[in-house]
Amino acid sequence: MKESQFKAARDLPSSHILGAGTAMCAGCGGLGAVREVYDVLGKDTIFVNAAGCMTLLSVYPFTPFRGSWLYTAMASAPAGGQGVRDALDIRLEQGSLRKDEDLQVVVLTGDGTANGIGLSATSAAIDRQLDFIYLCYDNEGYGNTGQQTSAATPHGARTATDPETGGMPGRKKDLFAIWTANRPTYAATVLAAEPLDLARKIETARSLSGPRLILALAPCPPGWGFEPSRSVEIGRLAVRTGIFPLKEYIDGRVVHNRIPHPRLPVEDYLKPQQRFAHLFEPQRDDKRIGEIQAAVDAYWLEVENGHA
């Protein structure tokens, strides 16, 4: 593969093509990821959107996108991507579109869609080897409706539908593993707070064709319960505690781009967030904090042993 144009922070785009003044919340980690992704992909991109927070980016008569946008429905954005991609290919083949009129198709969904109602359409798009980028902003709940529990909500997190002492009783679904089990062209985890890593991964994704996952952790101030000014810090803590591994899947194997050394204790990440406050107050719940720590430790042990 040819060398990255993004060698250092100074190589990152200095101006953004996504317009400002959107309806997203202050400190939205999802919007940050979309902005950075868009800078690398460029404006000949069509975002095919499923219902979620980002649906409110384009509200008639305004849009922050300099390229195209199609809102579909919650369950079937990948199928919308399929229709656009197929039609572009048909027209390129027929000669009714020039090569420079082609578009990069990006499906833009939240984690509720990606792990639940839209998973069937996503899975089928991978089966068909659809040439598209699937950008999931993972704010770990149904954020747009007020942070109800989704399949991506982490164990123990309180949400609007798991408000009682225990928080989310289940485990966060591993969307990255679901994708890679189906052997896509590419999959990567990214974070707006790590822009250089993100830009390199989008650069790689852009150079490939076929199904490509970009899974962006999206710290969510109102949904997770922290001040908007701490959004970048919370994201970085997710990486440094090992809770959110930065990794990519390419040529059939998973590579971890950053193995946190030393790994900070998970409570450094949990404690600043209101959704985990019940683990610390009124009494510290060592048992559950220990469980969360043990799960993270087990993950990285597997990585060190070459199994993840």
Next chain:
Amino acid sequence: MTRALLTGNAAAAWGARLARIDYLPAFPITPQTEIIETISRWIGEDEMRCRMVMLESEHSMLTAAGAAASTGVRTFTATSSQGLLYGMEMLYTIAGWRVPLVLINVSRGLSAPITLEPDHNDILAARDSGCLQLHCATCQEVVDAILIAYRLSEQPQVRLPVIVNLDGFSLSFTREPVSLPDDQAAAHYLPAFRHDAAEFRGGHPASKAVAVLGGGAYSYFRYETHLAALAAIDAYDDAAREFEQQFGRRYPSVECYRNDDAEISFVMIGSFATKAKDAVDRLRDAGHKIGLVRPFMLRPLPEADLRKALVGKSGIAVIDQNLAPGRGGILHGEVTSVLYGQQERPATVLSYIGGLGGRDIVIEEFFQIAADVRAAVASGATPAPRLLYTRNELTDMRKMQAAAHVEATGDGAVDGTGGAPSKETTA
């Protein structure tokens, strides 16, 4: 032009082929599957240039269809029954996208109980979606309706999806002689896909289906869709007139059969209307002034043509192959609302439900319906809607219930499937 003996499904595939479709997103469902299999075979044999893709559901299939049409290709797809309902969210959505495409629905009754056989509850569930609807009665009409539907759908003042409906089994699997236009004639009638400035392509940013805030913007776009559907009434007449000029086959939005001097009219849609025609002929032979009125286009509802066909009649019988539980026949409501307030409107508009889930409507029933209308006209009293069901059918049902160990719930009542108090199995 060639003559061929074709099933309704083969006729639908031929319609798509003659329309030179670019794109077919597909999902199988009985009794539609033969359509997509036929087209798939033709693509494999290089008889057709079309990209076909199998989706994982009708919901996705309709999403892909609308998205492709938004990107500038002539798009065709097909479904039936449960599939149409599974995709219902996207039917409303793609109508709002204002995209031209043609969807075939092969009508089949809806669950529960699950069945494979035809009635019209599926297509009528899409009545208010914004998609236009043409209802075929013969295999010939299936081919012709698809060509007309594309002409209509691609008109700039319309730009709405058109659903072409044909009945499962009685058309989908029934061979009839069909006259197939040759490729050149079809291409003359239906020119190449009409591109739109808002199509997605690089260098031309476009936003489609963005959110609106507030009722003002929402109402505006909804009214636009409604006005486009109304504009389809005249656009349809133009498309049908040109079709007649070129091919000699006439498709008025409302077909009237021996209806001009009729005192009593049957109103029906779909293939069973051909049974009504037979009944009309025999009743005419017996000296009764009776006719048939068959809306070929149901959305937009050609109100003026319907009124013209029905005002001045002494009595009408609307025969619905659908059932809106708690209301009755859906067409009956449509027809009476069109006539309300008209001078010389028929005082008697009787409602019949029949032909559900593949049940036949036999000629004796048409005779009985005609007799009911005459009696109601004479007495001035409109009887309650009738659910067609014969003594023999009830006897057969009782035998099945006995076999299923179901106890009858009362005097002559028929157990509903859902709540039947079955000890072992439900029917």
